[in-house]
Amino acid sequence: MNNIIKTMIISAMMAAGTGTATAQQKDEFKYSDERFADLQMLRYKVEGFEQLSLKQKTLIYYLQEAALWGRDILWDQNCKYNLQIRKILEQTYTNYKGDKNDADFKAFEIYLKRVWFSNGIHHHYSTDKFEPGFSKEWFKNNVKCSDEIVDVIFNPKVMAKRVNLAEGVDLIESSACNYYDNVSQEEAELFYANQKAQGDNAHPVMYGMNSTLVKENPVKTAKEGNGLCAPQIKEVKWTTSGKYSESLKMIVKYLKLARPYAEDEKQKEVIDKLISYYETGDLKTFDEYSIAWVENTEPLIDFVNGFIECYGDPLGLKCSWESIVNFKDLEATKRTETLSQNAQWFEDNSPVAKEFKKETVKGITAKVIKAAILAGDLYPSTAIGINLPNSDWVRAEHGSKSVTIGNLTDAYNKAARGNGMLDEFAFSAKEKEIVEKWGDLTDDLHTDLHECLGHGSGKLLDGVDGDSLKAYGSTIEEARADLFALYYLADPKLVELGLLPNSEAYKASYIAQMQNGLITQFVRIKLGDNIEEAHMRNRALIARWALENGRGRESAGSVGEPPIDVIELVKRDGKTFVKINDYDRLRKLFGKLLAEIQRIKSTGDYEAAKSLVENYGVRIDSELHKEVLDRYAKLNIAPYKGFINPVYKAVKNSNGKIIDVKISYSEGYAEQMLRYSSKYSVE
Numbered sequence: 001m002n003n004i005i006k007t008m009i010i011s012a013m014m015a016a017g018t019g020t021a022t023a024q025q026k027d028e029f030k031y032s033d034e035r036f037a038d039l040q041m042l043r044y045k046v047e048g049f050e051q052l053s054l055k056q057k058t059l060i061y062y063l064q065e066a067a068l069w070g071r072d073i074l075w076d077q078n079c080k081y082n083l084q085i086r087k088i089l090e091q092t093y094t095n096y097k098g099d100k101n102d103a104d105f106k107a108f109e110i111y112l113k114r115v116w117f118s119n120g121i122h123h124h125y126s127t128d129k130f131e132p133g134f135s136k137e138w139f140k141n142n143v144k145c146s147d148e149i150v151d152v153i154f155n156p157k158v159m160a161k162r163v164n165l166a167e168g169v170d171l172i173e174s175s176a177c178n179y180y181d182n183v184s185q186e187e188a189e190l191f192y193a194n195q196k197a198q199g200d201n202a203h204p205v206m207y208g209m210n211s212t213l214v215k216e217n218p219v220k221t222a223k224e225g226n227g228l229c230a231p232q233i234k235e236v237k238w239t240t241s242g243k244y245s246e247s248l249k250m251i252v253k254y255l256k257l258a259r260p261y262a263e264d265e266k267q268k269e270v271i272d273k274l275i276s277y278y279e280t281g282d283l284k285t286f287d288e289y290s291i292a293w294v295e296n297t298e299p300l301i302d303f304v305n306g307f308i309e310c311y312g313d314p315l316g317l318k319c320s321w322e323s324i325v326n327f328k329d330l331e332a333t334k335r336t337e338t339l340s341q342n343a344q345w346f347e348d349n350s351p352v353a354k355e356f357k358k359e360t361v362k363g364i365t366a367k368v369i370k371a372a373i374l375a376g377d378l379y380p381s382t383a384i385g386i387n388l389p390n391s392d393w394v395r396a397e398h399g400s401k402s403v404t405i406g407n408l409t410d411a412y413n414k415a416a417r418g419n420g421m422l423d424e425f426a427f428s429a430k431e432k433e434i435v436e437k438w439g440d441l442t443d444d445l446h447t448d449l450h451e452c453l454g455h456g457s458g459k460l461l462d463g464v465d466g467d468s469l470k471a472y473g474s475t476i477e478e479a480r481a482d483l484f485a486l487y488y489l490a491d492p493k494l495v496e497l498g499l500l501p502n503s504e505a506y507k508a509s510y511i512a513q514m515q516n517g518l519i520t521q522f523v524r525i526k527l528g529d530n531i532e533e534a535h536m537r538n539r540a541l542i543a544r545w546a547l548e549n550g551r552g553r554e555s556a557g558s559v560g561e562p563p564i565d566v567i568e569l570v571k572r573d574g575k576t577f578v579k580i581n582d583y584d585r586l587r588k589l590f591g592k593l594l595a596e597i598q599r600i601k602s603t604g605d606y607e608a609a610k611s612l613v614e615n616y617g618v619r620i621d622s623e624l625h626k627e628v629l630d631r632y633a634k635l636n637i638a639p640y641k642g643f644i645n646p647v648y649k650a651v652k653n654s655n656g657k658i659i660d661v662k663i664s665y666s667e668g669y670a671e672q673m674l675r676y677s678s679k680y681s682v683e
């Protein structure tokens with residue numbers, strides 16, 4: 001109640017334009033920004049940046065400049081017309097003198113915002129070309145450009161899909177991405193098969209990852225008079241002296257400026273190798289860089305800058321440019337360290353039968369990082385984890401870095417808070433309050449328990465094959481880790497370890513688990529479809545098993561407990577809600593199911609795994625499914641999300657030396673895109 005009143009006062013003051021509102025607003029970080037088409041823009045908070053040393057801030061500053069300078073590489077990789085079209089659209093947008101409330105202009109603005117978001121004229125996810133909402137006539141009247149460009153924008157047959165994976169056609173020819181020039185799929189495949197055959201098989205480089213493959217037209221040679229040479233297929237490398245040289249030179253410039261501020265000698269070596277690779281394009285150097293990078297685990301600050309993922313190429317060879325600069329989340333890492341140190345206690349006290357427990361268990365310390373900047377193929381739409389490098393042999397011989405990006409997950413969660421889901425699906429104000437108060441904390445702890453302890457607990461009996469559960473294996477494994485987390489979230493040990501503030505907070509995770517497993521996760525599934533994905537099956541399995549096994553008499557485990565339903569599905573005004581009647585007994589049910597699931601895993605009981613998953617984890621009641629989809633549709637939540645970056649400003653003294661770096665979050669979406677285009681463009 002108090003919160004609602006406070007919010008009303010603040011918005012009233014803001015409307016009146018009084019100064020006091022700004023002071024109060026300061027700690028109210030705005031996670032959600034504008035929404036258009038199928039997109040919702042968000043912001044992430046780089047908490048802890050201000051507390052870094054000047055040296056660390058300076059390192060981040062130069063690395064984020066190096067990150068932003070790669071933007072145009074990706075635009076060109078995505079389609080050869082992208083940069084030209086962006087320029088035309090931005091000029092029109094900035095200089096438009098007509099009525100900005102005009103329907104065509106409004107549609108044009110949305111088109112431009114979508115193009116910005118996708119780093120080109122194709123949808124970032126489906127890779128289909130955008131259909132303009134404005135008329136060709138309006139465009140021709142207001143924009144000066146060639147007929148070719150008009151055709152690329154308006155003709156649905158031209159450059160229709162960025163990455164075509166359909167069978168039976170030439171994938172290169174039918175894809176609009178710009179990794180091959182005048183080369184057929186067959187020619188490209190043959191070219192790289194030859195490279196591979198001649199290369200080092202034990203330590204193969206990632207052939208073709210940093211070049212455009214081109215076929216040069218037959219040329220007349222002077223010597224032989226009128227004879228024609230056979231067409232030549234060759235790679236044009238992406239280096240400081242090859243293709244994308246202007247952008248790469250700027251990236252190298254800022255990497256060199258960052259180098260003196262590196263946190264240790266090894267990190268300097270990482271930067272040196274990366275520069276050398278950008279200069280030569282040598283893929284062996286890239287592997288050396290990857291090894292140095294994966295072994296450089298000490299520094300607080302880390303970064304990725306390069307040609308990394310190959311989803312943008314239908315042949316999966318060419319890598320798109322991306323960058324992220326980040327630093328370790330020390331607080332979150334401390335949390336996972338606490339759990340890790342107490343791993344044996346958790347193993348010894350779990351409700352699992354003794355013969356299935358590990359005598360000695362070692363917890364994993366999960367690494368959580370905070371993104372400081374997102375760029376290239378990680379901006380604005382981004383990943384929430386990093387698992388690199390991609391080279392198989394480097395991973396096998398030198399390991400990989402696997403981290404979650406905590407401040408992005410946090411931003412997604414915080415932004416989702418106001419989207420109406422909780423209002424729509426919470427049984428009452430009481431549940432809503434608990435989730436709002438403790439949901440973020442218990443979400444994090446749930447993940448920590450799941451990852452650091454859950455997956456690592458328990459053991460297989462001697463002679464049991466780890467694959468005996470076959471197709472049901474991953475659902476059972478996820479359920480095991482989730483149940484371990486759920487069981488312990490309600491344990492007084494977590495309060496004792498200082499991980500939870502009181503013995504009530506865990507209820508947020510029980511509400512979330514039951515609501516999600518029984519109702520809300522169905523919004524991600526098409527009506528008529530079954531649950532397929534392992535994590536979703538696991539959530540449904542746990543929630544429905546608890547619902548069924550917590551009914552009436554069956555729930556009354558100990559003598560004297562009245563036969564009530566531990567959980568109920570309540571119908572109100574045609575809407576279904578989850579009501580938890582007894583949290584203690586729900587915990588006992590989680591413990592009981594954990595013991596059974598561990599038994600199934602430890603003994604490799606395929607039939608039991610199959611029956612649990614098929615009975616509880618797969619099907620959706622179609623009437624309930626339809627109801628949930630209808631309720632969700634009314635909330636009008638955007639299916640895709642992306643981030644606006646913070647802005648870093650270097651404060652310099654009269655000698656040009658950086659004396660501080662300031663971070664701010666007030667830049668608007670269009671403002672940011674236009675600034676990037678003017679400041680980080682090499683044309």
Ligand code: ZN
Nearest residue numbers: 450455478481
């Ligand atoms: Zn898992």
